[in-house]
Amino acid sequence: MLEAKNLGKNYGSHAALNNLNLTIQPGEIFALLGQNGAGKTTTINLFLGFIEPSTGTASINGISVADNPEETKKHLAYIPETVMLYPNLTGLENLEYFSSLAGFDYSKTELYNYFQLRGFNLRLLNKGSVVIQKVCGKKSALLLLSLKRPGCFFWTNLQADSIQKHRMNSRKYSKIWLQRERQF
Amino acid sequence: MIFYNKILRLEVKNFLLGKTVLWGFLSLMAFGLYGFFHGYSVINRQEQILKKIPYVQAEHIQTIVEHGKGKTVGSTAYYPFFYTTNPPSAWAKFSIGQRDVNPFNLKVKMLGIEGQLHDSELTNPLTLLVGNLDASFVFIFLFPLLIIAFTYNTLSEEQESGVWKIVRISSSQTLRVIGRKLFIRLAIILLTSLTVFLAGILCLNLPLSLPTLRLGSVIICYEIFWFALALIVISFGKSSSFNATALVCLWIFLCILFPGTANIVIDNKIPVPEAQQTAIKQREGYHEKWDMPKKPTMEKFYAAYPQYRKYPIPEDKYSSGWYYAMQYAGDAESAESSDDLFKKLEQRQSLSESFGYMNPVIAVQQLVNKIANTDLANHIQYLQSVKRHHKSLREYFYPAIFEETLTENLDWNAYPRYEPAGYNCSSLTSGIVSILLWSAAILLVAVNLFKRNFIHITDKQNA
Numbered sequence: 001m002l003e004a005k006n007l008g009k010n011y012g013s014h015a016a017l018n019n020l021n022l023t024i025q026p027g028e029i030f031a032l033l034g035q036n037g038a039g040k041t042t043t044i045n046l047f048l049g050f051i052e053p054s055t056g057t058a059s060i061n062g063i064s065v066a067d068n069p070e071e072t073k074k075h076l077a078y079i080p081e082t083v084m085l086y087p088n089l090t091g092l093e094n095l096e097y098f099s100s101l102a103g104f105d106y107s108k109t110e111l112y113n114y115f116q117l118r119g120f121n122l123r124l125l126n127k128g129s130v131v132i133q134k135v136c137g138k139k140s141a142l143l144l145l146s147l148k149r150p151g152c153f154f155w156t157n158l159q160a161d162s163i164q165k166h167r168m169n170s171r172k173y174s175k176i177w178l179q180r181e182r183q184f
Numbered sequence: 185m186i187f188y189n190k191i192l193r194l195e196v197k198n199f200l201l202g203k204t205v206l207w208g209f210l211s212l213m214a215f216g217l218y219g220f221f222h223g224y225s226v227i228n229r230q231e232q233i234l235k236k237i238p239y240v241q242a243e244h245i246q247t248i249v250e251h252g253k254g255k256t257v258g259s260t261a262y263y264p265f266f267y268t269t270n271p272p273s274a275w276a277k278f279s280i281g282q283r284d285v286n287p288f289n290l291k292v293k294m295l296g297i298e299g300q301l302h303d304s305e306l307t308n309p310l311t312l313l314v315g316n317l318d319a320s321f322v323f324i325f326l327f328p329l330l331i332i333a334f335t336y337n338t339l340s341e342e343q344e345s346g347v348w349k350i351v352r353i354s355s356s357q358t359l360r361v362i363g364r365k366l367f368i369r370l371a372i373i374l375l376t377s378l379t380v381f382l383a384g385i386l387c388l389n390l391p392l393s394l395p396t397l398r399l400g401s402v403i404i405c406y407e408i409f410w411f412a413l414a415l416i417v418i419s420f421g422k423s424s425s426f427n428a429t430a431l432v433c434l435w436i437f438l439c440i441l442f443p444g445t446a447n448i449v450i451d452n453k454i455p456v457p458e459a460q461q462t463a464i465k466q467r468e469g470y471h472e473k474w475d476m477p478k479k480p481t482m483e484k485f486y487a488a489y490p491q492y493r494k495y496p497i498p499e500d501k502y503s504s505g506w507y508y509a510m511q512y513a514g515d516a517e518s519a520e521s522s523d524d525l526f527k528k529l530e531q532r533q534s535l536s537e538s539f540g541y542m543n544p545v546i547a548v549q550q551l552v553n554k555i556a557n558t559d560l561a562n563h564i565q566y567l568q569s570v571k572r573h574h575k576s577l578r579e580y581f582y583p584a585i586f587e588e589t590l591t592e593n594l595d596w597n598a599y600p601r602y603e604p605a606g607y608n609c610s611s612l613t614s615g616i617v618s619i620l621l622w623s624a625a626i627l628l629v630a631v632n633l634f635k636r637n638f639i640h641i642t643d644k645q646n647a
Contacts, residue, residue: 048352048353050349050352069639070356070357070358070639071356073352073353073354073355073356074356076353077353078349078350078353080346080349080350082346083346083350084345084346084347084350085347085350086194086198086347087198087345088197088198088199088200088201088202089194089197089198089201093194093197096190096194097190097191097194097195097198098350098351098354100190100191100194101191101351101354101355101361102354102355103355103356105190
């Protein structure tokens with residue numbers, strides 16, 4: 001569950017986000033739509049713990065992000081606008097690396113199976129990460145981060161049908177979706 | 185544990201496959217090899233010269249004795265030179281230190297010593313500035329650049345490319361992730377320096393004994409210092425270009441500006457006009473004696489050598505005994521300024537050591553030169569041993585001079601031989617401790633800055 005209470009962020013005298021109140025229950029999908037500068041990224045960055053709120057609180061499963069940034073990270077996954085991986089590792093090695101960082105010990109076979117099951121082109125996994133980034137960066141990151149089994153997903157500019165395709169519409173997750181323009 | 189190793193392995197692979205590592209390693213190795221070659225050729229040339237000295241000496245004495253046949257020892261003893269040598273230690277090839285500026289052999293005559301001792305340039309005896317491109321140069325000045333190249337973009341590059349966002353979200357132990365990345369870099373830096381050092385041991389044929397071990401440990405401490413310095417810069421969480429610029433500025437300050445300034449301060453604070461002054465005093469002290477009554481000169485000599493009072497010294501004509509007593513008196517009159525000179529050289533040494541406490545680059549140079557026996561202290565020791573040797577030479581010839589023995593009746597091969605002082609390394613503790621203290625203090629601050637700038641959320645990060 002995601003919750004924003006009177007959430008606000010000021011950069012100097014400029015208010016990037018003003019008094020946002022929001023609750024997203026597990027299973028709900030919430031899309032943030034707006035022009036540049038509307039505060040979409042600021043909202044997500046506040047939930048991710050990348051920046052500190054000026055007013056109010058952002059909390060994930062009842063835990064305040066500003067107070068426990070390391071703890072709330074365990075419950076969330078984030079797919080940035082451009083997915084960047086480690087350039088000197090192959091796709092599979094990147095997957096191994098990031099899933100291990102998240103605290104999971106998947107073998108290479110397990111990772112292969114997981115990706116195959118979700119219709120991923122396995123040949124790409126053994127290529128350099130630059131190829132993956134270009135061909136299907138977000139898809140790989142999405143799969144990668146879902147390995148973490150997070151409670152909340154944040155992603156940016158994702159094709160609408162991707163949610164269906166990648167079986168991300170499970171009832172367990174709260175999702176925030178950030179879209180610069182309508183694609184529905 | 186296996187689990188942890190997987191991340192470590194991938195992290196190492198990602199780092200090693202970067203371009204900097206290979207080029208950094210290769211260029212350091214190349215500079216290292218040139219440094220070994222340079223050190224070897226400088227010291228080898230000195231050793232070749234020192235090797236010839238015994239033959240030159242024997243031949244020289246023989247010629248002089250041939251010519252002196254039929255004359256008294258007092259007349260012949262004026263001519264011969266007696267060679268003294270300061271042979272390089274086995275580690276001098278690693279760090280030439282001041283061996284290229286200070287004389288490594290001195291020939292002395294029976295005459296006044298003071299004028300002969302400072303024939304060489306002594307106006308700037310503490311060359312704290314960049315010296316030869318020898319192995320120690322590679323470790324002291326070039327390795328920091330490698331450390332900078334390996335570390336400056338450790339985190340900033342990932343922030344700039346965007347990987348860092350995924351890393352931060354994936355791991356809930358950011359500090360550990362940072363620690364791991366830095367640990368890998370430190371390990372590779374130390375491995376590189378170990379490789380270059382081992383290559384040095386092989387190329388320079390360094391003995392596998394305590395001083396070599398000390399050299400290695402001092403270098404490792406010094407590299408940890410630079411690593412800590414790099415950490416504190418990257419712990420501010422600034423951009424790659426900021427980090428690179430800041431670190432290169434630090435390098436220029438610590439390696440060039442600070443030692444240069446320290447050198448000027450030392451030169452101004454403790455000037456050493458005494459070398460010239462001593463030589464002048466000795467010459468004046470001796471020359472004026474020609475026109476003075478012989479009695480007071482002889483009294484000066486008798487004060488140290490009363491046993492020669494029994495030999496008559498004619499007041500109205502030249503005698504060998506008087507001539508050498510006159511030389512002695514010249515030395516005796518300049519003794520005070522000679523002592524002053526040595527005292528000042530020691531003051532310089534200790535002042536530059538206190539500069540070393542402020543700047544580990546200076547400290548490590550002093551430590552390495554101390555281990556290699558190529559520092560000013562070693563040269564001072566050598567000069568003093570030459571003085572002592574000169575004394576024993578004089579004392580060997582005095583009896584024959586006063587007895588007015590004929591040249592052929594003296595055993596010219598039995599004069600006391602100069603014995604080099606041998607290897608001698610004073611305590612390194614204070615220098616090493618100062619480097620370690622700096623490193624520890626910097627690391628402590630860096631860890632806190634990492635916590636502040638990378639763990640706690642701030643506006644600087646990825647906003």
